[in-house]
Amino acid sequence: MQQLVAELEQARIGYVRLNEPLAGYTTWKIGGPADLFLIPGTEEELSAALTLLHRHGVPWCVLGRGSNTLVSDKGVRGAVIKLGDGFDDVRFEGNTVIAGASYSFIKLSVMSGKEGLTGLEFAGGIPGTVGGAVYMNAGAHSSDISRILQSVDITWEDGSRAVLGNDQMAFSYRHSILHERRGIVTRAVFRLANGDRKEIAAALASFKDRRLRTQPLQMACAGSVFRNPPNDHAARLIEAAGLKGQREGAAEVSQLHANFIVNHGGASAEDVLTLMRRVQQTVEQTYGVSLVPEVLLLGER
Numbered sequence: 442m443q444q445l446v447a448e449l450e451q452a453r454i455g456y457v458r459l460n461e462p463l464a465g466y467t468t469w470k471i472g473g474p475a476d477l478f479l480i481p482g483t484e485e486e487l488s489a490a491l492t493l494l495h496r497h498g499v500p501w502c503v504l505g506r507g508s509n510t511l512v513s514d515k516g517v518r519g520a521v522i523k524l525g526d527g528f529d530d531v532r533f534e535g536n537t538v539i540a541g542a543s544y545s546f547i548k549l550s551v552m553s554g555k556e557g558l559t560g561l562e563f564a565g566g567i568p569g570t571v572g573g574a575v576y577m578n579a580g581a582h583s584s585d586i587s588r589i590l591q592s593v594d595i596t597w598e599d600g601s602r603a604v605l606g607n608d609q610m611a612f613s614y615r616h617s618i619l620h621e622r623r624g625i626v627t628r629a630v631f632r633l634a635n636g637d638r639k640e641i642a643a644a645l646a647s648f649k650d651r652r653l654r655t656q657p658l659q660m661a662c663a664g665s666v667f668r669n670p671p672n673d674h675a676a677r678l679i680e681a682a683g684l685k686g687q688r689e690g691a692a693e694v695s696q697l698h699a700n701f702i703v704n705h706g707g708a709s710a711e712d713v714l715t716l717m718r719r720v721q722q723t724v725e726q727t728y729g730v731s732l733v734p735e736v737l738l739l740g741e742r
């Protein structure tokens with residue numbers, strides 16, 4: 442690892458830390474340390490970092506805002522990559538928006554509305570990055586990334602780069618090709634339509650109001666814990682099974698939204714996983730439905 446760190450520093454990879462605690466990089470505020478934590482600032486630095494990691498046989502993963510991720514208490518063996526400043530930009534060209542992968546998805550939504558462009562209103566309350574949103578095909582209010590994405594710049598794990606069009610992304614409900622082939626989104630291009638600024642602002646405000654009423658936004662959480670089963674809602678099943686308010690340590694099935702698990706402060710990943718298993722077992726026994734996690738588990742168990 443010492444040799445790898447020396448080579449990363451020689452290649453001027455912006456930010457390299459050993460044993461970096463990850464809890465602060467997730468919205469659940471949970472998780473142990475990463476052996477190695479890298480913040481490449483440019484595509485060149487990213488490619489160089491991936492090449493060196495590959496050469497040294499060190500496994501890696503990429504973290505956006507950590508708003509859909511549960512990091513294990515033992516943390517991550519290998520490297521965690523977080524894209525830096527060179528990926529935090531946005532520009533508008535006619536009806537097209539080009540955004541860096543670490544750009545805030547919420548800010549992208551608000552900025553597009555201010556430009557009089559419609560199509561990204563659904564993203565107003567999704568507190569992740571553009572890269573995480575593409576990976577997840579994030580969606581809300583009957584829309585998702587697949588409806589507006591034109592193309593994506595990707596760096597594959599061998600350091601090579603490609604541009605993939607929407608039809609090459611294998612999008613489906615909370616799924617993209619990146620679940621099957623390891624690569625890092627560096628930039629995304631969205632095709633929007635001309636709209637009325639006031640109407641877009643009104644739609645954003647109404648979605649925001651609905652979220653504030655129905656989701657525990659002020660609490661540390663990671664959005665919906667389970668995917669919705671076909672033609673139903675995980676939240677409906679969890680509430681009907683009497684699980685709202687169930688606790689394990691400082692983790693609780695939210696009283697406001699049954700498919701959210703909130704951290705009251707100091708919850709461990711094991712607390713959350715124990716609660717998730719209890720929810721799955723109870724819903725399976727009561728309704729015969731297997732709930733599948735939407736949140737992603739990262740790190741050593």
Ligand SMILES: Cc1cc2nc3c(=O)[nH]c(=O)nc-3n(C[C@H](O)[C@H](O)[C@H](O)COP(=O)(O)OP(=O)(O)OC[C@H]3O[C@@H](n4cnc5c(N)ncnc54)[C@H](O)[C@@H]3O)c2cc1C
Pocket residue numbers: 468502503504505506507508509510524542566567568569570571572573574575576577578579580581619624625626627656657658662663664665737
């Ligand atoms: C309050 C709240 C509300 C939410 N509401 C919604 C909602 O309405 N709809 C919805 O879909 N989600 C929602 N979420 C979940 C979450 O915000 C989304 O899944 C979001 O897209 C995750 O983005 P992120 O950057 O935080 O990803 P992370 O959690 O950091 O990562 C998620 C996955 O994406 C991968 N990834 C991250 N960046 C990249 C990249 N640059 N290239 C390749 N892979 C990458 C990671 O490796 C990981 O596998 C909500 C979460 C919260 C806390």
Ligand SMILES: NC(=O)C1=CN([C@@H]2O[C@H](COP(=O)(O)OP(=O)(O)OC[C@H]3O[C@@H](n4cnc5c(N)ncnc54)[C@H](OP(=O)(O)O)[C@@H]3O)[C@@H](O)[C@H]2O)C=CC1
Pocket residue numbers: 468469545547548551565566567568645646648649652657658659660661662663
């Ligand atoms: N529960 C959790 O674990 C987490 C929840 N969140 C929630 O996500 C939202 C965004 O948080 P954050 O990324 O830190 O950004 P901020 O709350 O700092 O807001 C950044 C910008 O986005 C706007 N904005 C925030 N929410 C919305 C929305 N739903 N619709 C439209 N515009 C919005 C804000 O406008 P304005 O000031 O006018 O609202 C502001 O201009 C907040 O509601 C926050 O509570 C975020 C992170 C973790």
Ligand SMILES: C=C(O[C@H]1[C@H](O)[C@@H](CO)O[C@H](OP(=O)(O)OP(=O)(O)OC[C@H]2O[C@@H](n3ccc(=O)[nH]c3=O)[C@H](O)[C@@H]2O)[C@@H]1NC(C)=O)C(=O)O
Pocket residue numbers: 580581582583655663664665666667668669674675676677678680681696697698699700735
């Ligand atoms: C938050 C996420 O996305 C959210 C997205 O914000 C919203 C809005 O479009 O729709 C999905 O939630 P959801 O299906 O729970 O939507 P909601 O409108 O909140 O609830 C649906 C229905 O479930 C029932 N419901 C909801 C909450 C609750 O505590 N109890 C309950 O019974 C209600 O009948 C309600 O009508 C996405 N979740 C999934 C897993 O698809 C996420 O993916 O992280």
